[in-house]
Amino acid sequence: MASRLWSYFILMFLITSVIFIAGCSDDNEDEDEGSGNDYSSDDDDSSDDDDGLEDSDEDGVGDNSDAFPDDPEEWYDSDKDGVGNNADDFPYDPDETTDTDGDKFGDNEDVFPEDPDEWEDTDEDGVGDNADAFPEDADETTDTDGDERGDNSDAFPDDPKEWKDSDGDGVGDNSDAFPEDTEKWEEDYEPPAVVSTIPSDGDTNVPSFTTFEIEFDEDMNEVETYKLDFEPYLIFSSDIKWISSTKCIITLSEPLKSNIEYTVTISRCRDSSHNQMNDYSWKFTSAPWEEYDYEIIGVDDEYSDLSDSVHFTFEIKNLETMEGRFEVSVEVWDKENPSDIYKNSGTTQIEGSSIDIFDIYVDVPNDWDGGLFGSDVEYEYKYEIIPPLIEPEK
Numbered sequence: 001m002a003s004r005l006w007s008y009f010i011l012m013f014l015i016t017s018v019i020f021i022a023g024c025s026d027d028n029e030d031e032d033e034g035s036g037n038d039y040s041s042d043d044d045d046s047s048d049d050d051d052g053l054e055d056s057d058e059d060g061v062g063d064n065s066d067a068f069p070d071d072p073e074e075w076y077d078s079d080k081d082g083v084g085n086n087a088d089d090f091p092y093d094p095d096e097t098t099d100t101d102g103d104k105f106g107d108n109e110d111v112f113p114e115d116p117d118e119w120e121d122t123d124e125d126g127v128g129d130n131a132d133a134f135p136e137d138a139d140e141t142t143d144t145d146g147d148e149r150g151d152n153s154d155a156f157p158d159d160p161k162e163w164k165d166s167d168g169d170g171v172g173d174n175s176d177a178f179p180e181d182t183e184k185w186e187e188d189y190e191p192p193a194v195v196s197t198i199p200s201d202g203d204t205n206v207p208s209f210t211t212f213e214i215e216f217d218e219d220m221n222e223v224e225t226y227k228l229d230f231e232p233y234l235i236f237s238s239d240i241k242w243i244s245s246t247k248c249i250i251t252l253s254e255p256l257k258s259n260i261e262y263t264v265t266i267s268r269c270r271d272s273s274h275n276q277m278n279d280y281s282w283k284f285t286s287a288p289w290e291e292y293d294y295e296i297i298g299v300d301d302e303y304s305d306l307s308d309s310v311h312f313t314f315e316i317k318n319l320e321t322m323e324g325r326f327e328v329s330v331e332v333w334d335k336e337n338p339s340d341i342y343k344n345s346g347t348t349q350i351e352g353s354s355i356d357i358f359d360i361y362v363d364v365p366n367d368w369d370g371g372l373f374g375s376d377v378e379y380e381y382k383y384e385i386i387p388p389l390i391e392p393e394k
Contacts, residue, residue, distance in 0.1 A: 183219065188273035192216045194266070194280045201282035208255035208286060212236075212264070219245040219272040231263045245272075254327075258289035301381060303364075310379065312360045332362045332381045340365075 053062040061075035067084065068074035074084025079094040089106065090096035096106025103110065105119035111128065112118035118128025123138040133150065134140035140150025147154065149163040155172065156162035162172025166179045173179040177188075198213035199206045222242045228250060230236070235253040242248045256262065262284055269277040297315035304311060310332050329345040348358040364379070 184272075188218070188271065188275060191275045192218050192220060192269060192271040192277045194277075197264075197282055199284040201284070203284040205287040206256060206284050208258075208289070210252065210256065212250040212252070213247065214250070214266060215247045216269070216271070216277075217246070220248075221270045221272050221274060222248075224268065224270045226269055227267045229265045229267075231265075232257070232260060234262070256286035259286060261285045296385065299383065303379065307361070308365065309361045309363045310381065312362070312381075312383070314358055314360070314383075314385075316356045316385075328358075328360060328383055328385050330360050330362050330381060330383045332364060332379055334364075335378045335380055338380075 053064050055062050055066070056069045057066065057072040059066065059072040059075055063069040066075040067077040071084065074086050076085045076091075077083065077088075078085055078091045079088070081088065081094040081097060083097040085091040088097050089099040093106065096108050098107045099105065099110075100107050100113045101110070101116040103116040103119055107113040110119040111121045115128065118130055120129045121127065121132075122129050122135045123132070125132065125138040125141055127141040129135035132141050133143040137150065140152055142151045142157075143149065143154075144151050144157045145154070145160040147160040147163055151157040154163045155165040159172065162174055164173045165171065165176075166173050167176070167182045169176070169182045178184040193216065194214060195217045196213075196215045199210065220242075222245070226240055226248075228236065228240075234256070236250050240248045240250055263281055264283075265279055265281040267277075267279040269280075271277070295317040297317050299315075300313040302311045303309075312328075312330055314328055327345065327347045329343070331341050331343050333339075333341045342362050342364050344360055344362040346358060346360040348356055362381075
């Protein structure tokens with residue numbers, strides 16, 4: 001029973017709703033007929049949009065909604081930048097409108113608006129970041145050899161293993177064993193060698209006053225202690241003077257003897273890499289001395305048991321035409337012990353006198369002949385006189 005009542009009420013509600021809607025429709029038609037207004041398109045020459053408004057450019061978008069009512073190609077300007085969406089390459093970016101090179105970066109922010117491969121230049125060096133090997137270094141743009149050093153600062157832009165040449169010798173520091181030395185670049189394991197000498201090997205008539213010169217094939221270590229030997233023995237300056245890194249000179253402290261073959265040996269030489277040279281020897285022959293007219297007047301010798309020495313006095317005549325110096329070398333030995341020889345030498349500078357006298361003392365042991373002051377000691381001696389030499393003008 002209840003269900004039937006609900007069905008009845010629903011049916012009545014639906015019938016009432018239909019009658020009400022129909023009545024409203026009739027009232028509206030009556031009002032339209034009484035007003036005399038008609039908005040049909042037949043009575044209006046202008047183009048209307050869906051709201052019945054004008055569309056000046058006839059682009060289908062009414063003037064009220066059209067951002068460009070006089071441009072049939074445009075009607076929206078989403079980013080309000082004054083350029084319609086259809087022509088705007090960036091319709092939602094008010095700062096950009098055009099992308100000339102099509103790289104998706106607007107011309108306003110694109111540093112290279114006509115280059116589709118570039119749009120930014122971080123270091124402002126005129127080369128785009130994509131092509132710039134050093135986009136944050138204004139001094140570099142290219143790294144030809146790929147060693148991460150720009151070509152402008154790379155001393156070897158085509159060599160990936162080198163980029164610096166500290167000494168400017170053309171050899172990169174990485175392969176240069178001496179990067180601070182312009183003269184050397186390879187590790188040196190070869191000993192030095194003598195390439196020339198003055199006097200040369202085999203020279204003859206070498207002047208008595210000669211300065212020796214030795215040249216090596218490479219830079220030498222000038223602080224090393226070199227050893228120089230003369231045979232027969234000669235006294236020379238203890239200091240070797242270097243006139244270059246490869247050449248030195250040696251000055252004699254005494255003249256060469258007359259017409260003697262000398263052998264010179266140099267040893268203990270090291271180059272700048274501390275390689276030691278093999279001993280080097282060469283020979284030369286000194287010039288004969290000039291003959292002088294001199295005369296030995298006499299040689300007086302006397303043993304002194306107070307001074308334990310033998311005193312020799314030499315008198316030489318006819319020196320007025322001579323120059324240079326005389327040198328006398330004396331040897332003394334005990335007759336009973338001839339193997340014990342005691343020596344001394346002396347020189348005298350010639351001053352052009354007619355007679356020159358000079359003395360030499362040869363020290364001997366104080367126990368000669370078995371006594372402290374043995375007065376009857378017997379000894380023998382010999383002497384050699386080197387005639388004066390003419391030293392060349394300096």
